Amino acid sequence: DRTNRRPSGSYAAIRTASAAISQMHRINLFPSPTLSLPCTMVRSAAKRSLGLAVRNNKEPFTWANVCSLINDRCQHSTGFSSWIIATMAAICFAGFCRYSDAANLLWEDVSFHGSYMELCFKKRKNDQHKLHGVVRVAKLPGNPYCVFDLTSRYRTVMARFSSPLKWVFPSFCGTALLRLGDHACEPLPTPLSYQAYRRYLARWMGPLLPTPLPPAAFLARFGTHSSRSGGASAAANADIPFAIWGQHGGWRSASSQLRYMGLDETHVLSVTRAILSLAREDESSDDDPQ
Numbered sequence: 001d002r003t004n005r006r007p008s009g010s011y012a013a014i015r016t017a018s019a020a021i022s023q024m025h026r027i028n029l030f031p032s033p034t035l036s037l038p039c040t041m042v043r044s045a046a047k048r049s050l051g052l053a054v055r056n057n058k059e060p061f062t063w064a065n066v067c068s069l070i071n072d073r074c075q076h077s078t079g080f081s082s083w084i085i086a087t088m089a090a091i092c093f094a095g096f097c098r099y100s101d102a103a104n105l106l107w108e109d110v111s112f113h114g115s116y117m118e119l120c121f122k123k124r125k126n127d128q129h130k131l132h133g134v135v136r137v138a139k140l141p142g143n144p145y146c147v148f149d150l151t152s153r154y155r156t157v158m159a160r161f162s163s164p165l166k167w168v169f170p171s172f173c174g175t176a177l178l179r180l181g182d183h184a185c186e187p188l189p190t191p192l193s194y195q196a197y198r199r200y201l202a203r204w205m206g207p208l209l210p211t212p213l214p215p216a217a218f219l220a221r222f223g224t225h226s227s228r229s230g231g232a233s234a235a236a237n238a239d240i241p242f243a244i245w246g247q248h249g250g251w252r253s254a255s256s257q258l259r260y261m262g263l264d265e266t267h268v269l270s271v272t273r274a275i276l277s278l279a280r281e282d283e284s285s286d287d288d289p290q
Helices: 011-027 037-050 063-073 080-094 099-103 147-157 174-180 194-208 215-221 226-237 242-249 254-258 265-287
Strands: 110-112 116-121 133-138 170-172 187-191
Touching: 011 037, 063 080, 063 194, 063 226, 080 099, 080 147, 080 170, 080 194, 080 226, 099 194, 110 147, 116 147, 133 147, 170 174, 194 215, 226 242, 226 265, 242 254
Parallel strands: none
Antiparallel strands: 110 116, 116 133, 170 187
């Protein structure tokens, strides 16, 4: 129910609602009210007031945060729902995926090769005009948190539900999970919902953080985009060239890509350290006698 949600503070929400209203009227052969002068003026005012940028104020995850979730939830003793949430968070981090990217994956879209795993996104939010968006995740032999190996083990756990046209990350019944436990909670024939992913990520990752957080505090600080921005931030802090990790995440523009990049303290402070050191060197050279 959208009427009970807080305003997003983003022009993107207004533009999406306007487009949806217009499309529904056109489908039913009615003139669209969104083309009227008052609606046009409202959109123009909102564009000036809010700006065109999508707001993303949530903090990125670190890989250590995701690894703690994998340690806790991807064990022989845990059930389907635990594996679903933890593996989805890991793939979103490694592949710079949005929730919608991962949720729409079928098993036919995932392939394992000698040195990498390939994820084929038939349609991504930022690549609307491309037939396929392919992301490759490298295999890391000997690494206990290799996402290639994790996904392979996840497929084994989901063996009864991993035929080519099945969802990679299916939904599950929260009531059954609460009443019967993780092992008795079997996947449903629908993709994992945004609300469920968000809810269980908060419940299961929050207590594992260096400073444990209850669900409400976790959701105030992190969100479903935290894996995507976490992977992007890790790449930037590892000094991977901007263009390379930008292509990996499929950003349509450099300005969009920059909003996901959270530099660590070392990189942030390197700017002033470098320019102030240069200034000191310049002063020294000016004092040297010719």
